[in-house]
Amino acid sequence: MFSIKDSGLSNVWTHATDIVADHGKGVYIYDTKGVEYLDFTSGIGVTNTGHCHPKVVSAIGKQAESLIFGQMNIVVHNPILKLVEKLKKIVPKGLDKFFFANSGAEAVEAAVKLAKQSTGRSNVIVFQGSFHGRTHLTMSMTTSKTVYRTQYQPLVSGIFVSPYPYSFYYGWDDDETSRFAIKELERLLLTQTAPKETACIIIEPVLGEGGYVVPPRGFLKTVREICNEHGIILIADEIQSGFGRTGKYFAIQHEDVVPDIMTMAKGMASGMPLSGIAYKHDLEKNWIQGSHGGTYGGNPVCCAAAVATIDVLEEEKLVENAALRGKQLKEGLNKLKQQDSRIGDVRGLGLMIATEFVKDNEPDPETAKAVIKEAAAQKLLLLGCGTYGNVVRWIPPLIVNEEQIDEALEIFGDALGKI
Numbered sequence: 001m002f003s004i005k006d007s008g009l010s011n012v013w014t015h016a017t018d019i020v021a022d023h024g025k026g027v028y029i030y031d032t033k034g035v036e037y038l039d040f041t042s043g044i045g046v047t048n049t050g051h052c053h054p055k056v057v058s059a060i061g062k063q064a065e066s067l068i069f070g071q072m073n074i075v076v077h078n079p080i081l082k083l084v085e086k087l088k089k090i091v092p093k094g095l096d097k098f099f100f101a102n103s104g105a106e107a108v109e110a111a112v113k114l115a116k117q118s119t120g121r122s123n124v125i126v127f128q129g130s131f132h133g134r135t136h137l138t139m140s141m142t143t144s145k146t147v148y149r150t151q152y153q154p155l156v157s158g159i160f161v162s163p164y165p166y167s168f169y170y171g172w173d174d175d176e177t178s179r180f181a182i183k184e185l186e187r188l189l190l191t192q193t194a195p196k197e198t199a200c201i202i203i204e205p206v207l208g209e210g211g212y213v214v215p216p217r218g219f220l221k222t223v224r225e226i227c228n229e230h231g232i233i234l235i236a237d238e239i240q241s242g243f244g245r246t247g248k249y250f251a252i253q254h255e256d257v258v259p260d261i262m263t264m265a266k267g268m269a270s271g272m273p274l275s276g277i278a279y280k281h282d283l284e285k286n287w288i289q290g291s292h293g294g295t296y297g298g299n300p301v302c303c304a305a306a307v308a309t310i311d312v313l314e315e316e317k318l319v320e321n322a323a324l325r326g327k328q329l330k331e332g333l334n335k336l337k338q339q340d341s342r343i344g345d346v347r348g349l350g351l352m353i354a355t356e357f358v359k360d361n362e363p364d365p366e367t368a369k370a371v372i373k374e375a376a377a378q379k380l381l382l383l384g385c386g387t388y389g390n391v392v393r394w395i396p397p398l399i400v401n402e403e404q405i406d407e408a409l410e411i412f413g414d415a416l417g418k419i
C-alpha cells in the first residue's frame with residue numbers, strides 16, 4: 001500500500017490529501033486510478049486558467065521547441081519582451097518596469113531589496129497575519145503562524161509588525177477597525193521605526209494565508225497617504241490575489257490605489273514557475289545594476305506560458321467570470337451561514353472567498369478541518385487558512401462555471417450536515 005510518508009519524499013512538506021495526481025483538466029484533477037476531484041484549491045491559487053488549458057499547453061510546447069532557456073544576464077528573448085508589453089496593459093497605471101524571478105518569495109525579496117536601495121533606508125513594516133514566503137527574509141516578514149519560523153531564528157532584523165484591519169477578528173465594525181489599524185501604524189512609526197529609517201510598508205491587499213481578509217474600504221488609500229507623507233515605498237503583495245482572482249486583475253485595483261512596487265506569482269503562468277515585480281521607473285535610479293538577479297528568472301518557457309495565460313484571461317473574460325461566479329458562491333455560502341451558526345463569517349472578493357468557523361465566539365479549527373476532510377471524501381478539494389486554522393478558503397480556477405459552483409456548494413452543505 002502506497003504511503004507518502006515512506007515514499008522517500010521529505011517529511012517537511014505537509015499534505016492536505018494523499019492523492020497521487022495523474023492529470024488535470026479544467027476544474028478537475030484526477031488520481032492515478034482515474035478518480036475525479038473538483039479542484040477548488042487551484043494549487044493554492046495557481047491554476048487560474050484551469051489545469052492544462054490547451055492554449056497554455058500549446059504555448060509551452062512551442063516555446064520549448066525553439067528556446068528552453070536564455071539567461072537574462074547574457075541574452076533577452078521574445079517571450080519576456082512580449083510579457084512586459086502584456087503586463088503593462090493590466091498592472092496599475094504608473095508601474096512600468098519589470099523584474100522576473102521564479103517564486104513568490106523571490107519576488108518579495110526583490111521588492112524589499114529595491115525599496116532598500118532606492119530609499120537608502122533599512123526597515124520594513126509588515127502586517128499581522130501576513131504570509132510573504134519562506135526564505136530567511138520573507139519568513140521574517142511572515143506572521144501568519146509561528147510554524148514558519150520556529151527554530152529558524154535568528155530572524156532578519158529591521159522588520160516591524162502592524163495590525164491588519166481584520167474586523168471579524170476584532171469584533172468591531174469596519175470603521176472602528178480601520179481607525180485602530182491606522183492609529184497603530186502611525187504609532188509604530190513614532191515608537192519603533194522612524195519614517196527616515198523605514199524603506200517600505202508591504203501589504204497583501206486581501207490577506208491570504210492569514211484568513212482571506214478584505215481590508216475595510218479606504219484603508220489602503222490611507223496607508224498610501226502615510227507612505228506619501230514620509231517617502232516610504234508601498235509594496236502590494238499580489239502573489240495570491242493577482243491575475244484576476246478577485247474580479248479585477250489585481251486586488252488593489254478595487255481601491256484605485258497605485259503601489260510603488262507590486263509582487264506577482266502564482267496565477268501568472270498557470271503553474272509554470274514564474275514570479276515578478278512591477279514598479280515605478282523612478283525607483284530604479286538607485287537600484288545598483290548587478291546587485292540583484294538570478295539564474296532562471298524570466299525563463300522563456302515560463303514567460304510564454306504567462307503570455308498565453310493573460311491572453312486566456314482576456315479572451316475568455318475570466319476576470320469578469322471571477323466576479324460573477326464569486327457573487328454566486330458568496331450568496332450560496334451566506335445561505336448556508338443563515339442555516340448553520342458554526343459559520344461565523346463569509347467574506348472575500350471575486351473567487352477569493354472565506355468561510356470562518358467559530359464556536360462560542362472563539363475560532364473553531366476542528367469544524368473547518370472536519371468539513372475539508374469530508375468534502376475531500378466527496379471529491380471536492382478545499383483548503384484551510386487563518387492563524388487558527390478555522391477558515392476554509394474558496395479559490396477555484398477562474399474558468400469555473402455556474403453548475404460547478406452549485407455542485408461544490410451542495411457537497412459543502414452536505415459535508416457540514418455530516419459533521
Ligand SMILES: Cc1ncc(COP(=O)(O)O)c(C=O)c1O
Nearest residue numbers: 103104105131132133208239240
Ligand atoms: C501573498 C503571498 N506572498 C508570498 C508568497 C510566497 O510565494 P512562494 O510560495 O511562491 O514563495 C505566497 C504564497 O502562498 C503568498 O500567498
